[in-house]
Each structure stands twice: as C-alpha cells, then as structure tokens.
Amino acid sequence: MTADRVSPLPRSVHREAPPAVKAMVRLIRDSWAKAEPHLTEVTLFFYGMLFTLAPATRDFFPINMEVQRNRMVRALVHVVQMVDQPDDLVPFLRQLGRDHRKFGVVPKHYEAIGTALLAAMKRQLGPDWTPQIEQAWAEAFTIIARQMQEAAAADDNPPNWLGKVAEHRRLSWDLAMVRIEPELPIPFRAGQFLSVEVPQRPRLWRYLSPANAPRxxxxxxxxxxxxNGGWVSRAIVSHTQVGDVWRFGPPVGRLTIDRERGRDVLMIAGGTGLAPLQSLLDELGQFGENPKVHLFYGGRTREDLYALDGLRATASANPWLTVRPVVEQDAPAGFEQGTLADVVTRYGAWPKHDVLVSGSPAMIRATVSRMLVAGTALEHIKYDPFTID
Ligand SMILES: Cc1cc2nc3c(=O)[nH]c(=O)nc-3n(C[C@H](O)[C@H](O)[C@H](O)COP(=O)(O)OP(=O)(O)OC[C@H]3O[C@@H](n4cnc5c(N)ncnc54)[C@H](O)[C@@H]3O)c2cc1C
Incomplete structure (x- = not known):
C-alpha cells in the first residue's frame, strides 16, 4: 500500500466495534507506541524486506527513496489502527484498492507488504513482540488487504488514464491553472479528486481535484x-509544459450534493480546496433550480482568493449562490475577517444545511471541530477525511 499520507480527522458517526476488535486495536496501538520513536529504523528494515520479497514493488516508488521517507509505514500503521472503525475505513480502503491498480499491485505484493511490516515490527520490539501482538497485527492487515483486493478485482475501469497538458497558466507567483485533455474520458463525478503523476516527478503521486464538472x-x-519545499506542486507550477503527459489514477472522493434532498448547502473552502466545490457549482450551474448555496471562501489575505472574481460573476448570474470571502487579516470592505472556523460558526449551527468542507487537513480539522461544538450534526458535514498532513 503506497497511500502516501493519511491523517486522522474527526470521525463520522460509526458503530461500536466488538470487544475482540477493540482489544486487537489496543494491542496494535500499544505496540506501535513502542516502535514509533524508531520509525526510521522500522522503515528501513521494512523497505529492505519488501524489496527482497517482491523486487517488482521497487518500481512503485520514486528513485530517490528519501522523498518517500517514512510515509508508507506511517500510512499503513494508521489504517491498521483503524480496523475498529469500519464505517470510515472500509469505503476508504475500497477506494485505495482501486487506486492501487495504477501501480500494477497484485495479491502477492499485499502478502509481501504484510510480511515486511510484521517483520519490521518484530525486529524493533524484540522480546516485547508477543504471539498475541503478532496475531493482532496479522489479523488487522488481512482485513485491510482483503478489502483493497476485493475492490480492485471488482473494478472494470482501466488502471490509469493518460492526459496531455493543453494549457498551463500562472495565476500568481505560486499558483497555476493546468488544463488537461485526456486520451480517454475519465469517469469522474463533480467533487471528486484523482491521484496524478507528472513527468517532472516520476512515481511521486499526488492528489488533485478537478475544478470543473465533467465536460x-x-x-x-x-x-x-x-x-514550500513541495516536490510535486513546485514542479507543476514552475516547470509544466504544454504537451506534457500526466498519468491519473481512478477518481475518488465523497463530496456530493443531493439536489433532491430539499436541504440548502453550506460550502467552506480554504485555498485550492475550492477546486472540488467549484466543480460542484459548475455542475449545479447546468440546472435552472437548485438548493440555496452559501459559499465561504477563505485565505490568509485577499491575494490568496484567486478565484473570487470568477465566483462573484457566477453568483451574479445564479441567484441560488451567495459567496462570502473571508481573510485572516486586513479584511477589505465586504470581506469577513477570521479563520473560516471562526467566521462560519459566528452564524450558529447551520441546522438546515448540508455542509461541505474542503481545504488543508488543518483547516478541515479546525472547521469540523468548531462546527460540532457549535451544534452542527456530524452526519450533515461532508469532507474527504483521508488526506495529507
Ligand atoms: C483530496 C486532496 C485533494 C487535493 N487537491 C489539490 C488541488 O486541487 N490543488 C492543489 O494544489 N493541491 C491539492 N492537494 C494537495 C496535493 O495533493 C499535494 O499534497 C500538495 O500539492 C503538496 O505536494 P508536494 O509534493 O508539492 O509537497 P511535499 O513534497 O509532499 O511536501 C512538502 C512540504 O509541504 C507540506 N505540505 C504538503 N501539502 C501541503 C498543503 N496542501 N498545504 C501546505 N503544506 C503542505 C508538507 O507537510 C511538507 O512539509 C490535494 C490533496 C488532497 C488530499
């Protein structure tokens, strides 16, 4: 599993795990707590073992393994620790399984990953690695691998898609718009995201969200x-050329709007987290009647709100849309000042709205937590919970 980075965010409402599963997770967490201070050693042993057991997996990773650092082991351990939260974990694992088809991952690779992970843990823990702990890790990993493999096997789509850069435009010194023309249509829904590999940074897959509905x-x-210091984003902004070929994994993500539900929509977007929400707005724009949509679009300063003029133009042509710009400092007239979490919760709990939150993990975490405190029900809040840190 090469899910680069996964970080815990507020959980959706989920069923209580059976006591045996809770005990299993406790064993995993306690043993990981002992290994975690030695993450680098665990990681080095893990990769050494993995590439010996299944040499073909070396091709899934960048040439410079430094870039990969400890991400995969951290991601693996994170999902292993979540087996007591199947409502969150299973949909994610199924997406991940489909996504990993782009690498050409086959069942024997999963086996090698599991063996390497357990061997690395065993070596690190020494006498603290008991048969009960080993069994807990093995069972949890088996659950994960099974979900991923089943989803991969059931997917009829191609494992990846190619698309050519048709346009690359700098919108500011640190921001670029890239338009891609895929060879074959990519079957994404408005609001989803895709993993992307660019020729300047082979094998360093990153998630990006189309800012348009399917065209x-x-x-x-x-x-x-x-x-800052970003391997892929800096290469895309500074070095992308028209004609470059990008590779895409399958579309994933759960931001959607149900127009039939009769509930209004609150959108909260930080920075380029606007993209999937813009994609949804683009889709709504194809209909005459829509739920009322309230969009809070935030950044640190006015300059960060690169899409504001376009959004205002959309709002003036579509009475169902209200756009509220938010900046953390020096708010000009017509802007609200504060973090998105501050500003949105000033209006209360938004009980009549479905809420979509998109932005950095820190922004999502802060906003969702504050909304819960303000009284918004978790089942009315949507965000893509597995994301980078
Ligand atoms: C679901 C999802 C959708 C995304 N959609 C978009 C999108 O449409 N447009 C877009 O530009 N990005 C998007 N991202 C972020 C993107 O996937 C990369 O994480 C980001 O471009 C940084 O990658 P990098 O290789 O340049 O940085 P790395 O080399 O991976 O990291 C370099 C440093 O930057 C920090 N860092 C990483 N990501 C961020 C971030 N987002 N903000 C601040 N610091 C960061 C890291 O912690 C590290 O210290 C999305 C991420 C997710 C999870």
Missing part, C-alpha cells in the same frame, strides 16, 4: 498551489 470534451482543469 463533453473530457477536459479537466486543475488549480495547483506550490507549497
């Missing part, structure tokens, strides 16, 4: 912000 010509528009 008749199949083209996709991405908005990419270069993050």
């Amino acid at each position: 008749p010509d199949g083209s996709l528009e991405f908005h990419v912000r270069a993050v």
Whole structure:
C-alpha cells in the first residue's frame, strides 16, 4: 500500500466495534507506541524486506527513496489502527484498492507488504513482540488487504488514464491553472479528486481535484498551489509544459450534493480546496433550480482568493449562490475577517444545511471541530477525511 499520507480527522458517526476488535486495536496501538520513536529504523528494515520479497514493488516508488521517507509505514500503521472503525475505513480502503491498480499491485505484493511490516515490527520490539501482538497485527492487515483486493478485482475501469497538458497558466507567483485533455474520458463525478503523476516527478503521486464538472470534451482543469519545499506542486507550477503527459489514477472522493434532498448547502473552502466545490457549482450551474448555496471562501489575505472574481460573476448570474470571502487579516470592505472556523460558526449551527468542507487537513480539522461544538450534526458535514498532513 503506497497511500502516501493519511491523517486522522474527526470521525463520522460509526458503530461500536466488538470487544475482540477493540482489544486487537489496543494491542496494535500499544505496540506501535513502542516502535514509533524508531520509525526510521522500522522503515528501513521494512523497505529492505519488501524489496527482497517482491523486487517488482521497487518500481512503485520514486528513485530517490528519501522523498518517500517514512510515509508508507506511517500510512499503513494508521489504517491498521483503524480496523475498529469500519464505517470510515472500509469505503476508504475500497477506494485505495482501486487506486492501487495504477501501480500494477497484485495479491502477492499485499502478502509481501504484510510480511515486511510484521517483520519490521518484530525486529524493533524484540522480546516485547508477543504471539498475541503478532496475531493482532496479522489479523488487522488481512482485513485491510482483503478489502483493497476485493475492490480492485471488482473494478472494470482501466488502471490509469493518460492526459496531455493543453494549457498551463500562472495565476500568481505560486499558483497555476493546468488544463488537461485526456486520451480517454475519465469517469469522474463533480467533487471528486484523482491521484496524478507528472513527468517532472516520476512515481511521486499526488492528489488533485478537478475544478470543473465533467465536460463533453473530457477536459479537466486543475488549480495547483506550490507549497514550500513541495516536490510535486513546485514542479507543476514552475516547470509544466504544454504537451506534457500526466498519468491519473481512478477518481475518488465523497463530496456530493443531493439536489433532491430539499436541504440548502453550506460550502467552506480554504485555498485550492475550492477546486472540488467549484466543480460542484459548475455542475449545479447546468440546472435552472437548485438548493440555496452559501459559499465561504477563505485565505490568509485577499491575494490568496484567486478565484473570487470568477465566483462573484457566477453568483451574479445564479441567484441560488451567495459567496462570502473571508481573510485572516486586513479584511477589505465586504470581506469577513477570521479563520473560516471562526467566521462560519459566528452564524450558529447551520441546522438546515448540508455542509461541505474542503481545504488543508488543518483547516478541515479546525472547521469540523468548531462546527460540532457549535451544534452542527456530524452526519450533515461532508469532507474527504483521508488526506495529507
Ligand atoms: C483530496 C486532496 C485533494 C487535493 N487537491 C489539490 C488541488 O486541487 N490543488 C492543489 O494544489 N493541491 C491539492 N492537494 C494537495 C496535493 O495533493 C499535494 O499534497 C500538495 O500539492 C503538496 O505536494 P508536494 O509534493 O508539492 O509537497 P511535499 O513534497 O509532499 O511536501 C512538502 C512540504 O509541504 C507540506 N505540505 C504538503 N501539502 C501541503 C498543503 N496542501 N498545504 C501546505 N503544506 C503542505 C508538507 O507537510 C511538507 O512539509 C490535494 C490533496 C488532497 C488530499
């Protein structure tokens, strides 16, 4: 499993796990707590073992393994620890299983990953690695691998898609719009995201969200912000050329709007987290009647709100849409000041709205937590919970 980075965010409402599963997770957590301070050693042993058991898996990773660092082991351990939360975990694992078809992962690779993980843990824990702990890790890993493999086997789509860069435009010093024309249409829904590999950074897959609804010509528009020290985002913003070929994994994600539900919609977007929400707005724009949509679009300063003029133009043509810009400092007239979490909760709990939150993991975490405190029901809040840190 090469899910790069997964981080815990507020959980959706889920069933209570049976006591045996809770005990299993306790054993896993306690043993991991002992290994975690030695993550680098665990990781080095893990990769050494994995590449010996299944040499073909080396091709799933970047040439420079430094870039990969400890991500895979952290991601693996994170999902292993979540087997007591199947309502959150299973849909994610199924997406991950489908996504991993892009690498050419086959069942024997899962086996090798499980063996390497357990061997690395055993070596690190020494005498603390008991048969009960081993059994807990093995069972949890088997559950995960089974879910991923079943989903992969049931997927009829191609394992990946290719698309050519048709346009690359700098929107600001650290932000670029890239328009892709895929060879074959990519069957995404508005609000989903895809893993992407660009030729400047082979095998460093990153998630990006199309900012448009599916179009008749199949083209996709991405908005990419270069993050400080970012391997892939900086390469995309600075070095993308028209004609570059990008590779895409299958579309994933659960941000949707149910127009039939009769509930209004609150959208909360931080930075390029706007993209999947713009995609949903683009889709709503195809209908005459829509639920009322209230969009809070936030950044640190006015300059961060790169799409504001376009959004205002959309709102003036579509009375169902209200756009509220939010900045953390020096708010101009007509803007609200504060973090998105501050500003949105000033209006109360939004009990009549379905809420969609999109942005950095920190922003999602802060916003969802504050909304829960303000009284918003968790089942009315949607976000993509497995994301980078
Ligand atoms: C579901 C989802 C959808 C996404 N959609 C988009 C999108 O449409 N447009 C877009 O530009 N990005 C998007 N991202 C973020 C993107 O996938 C990358 O994580 C981001 O571009 C950084 O990758 P990198 O290789 O440049 O940085 P890395 O080399 O992986 O990291 C370099 C440093 O930057 C930090 N970092 C990583 N990501 C961020 C971030 N988002 N904000 C601040 N610091 C960060 C890391 O912690 C690290 O310190 C999305 C992420 C997810 C999970």
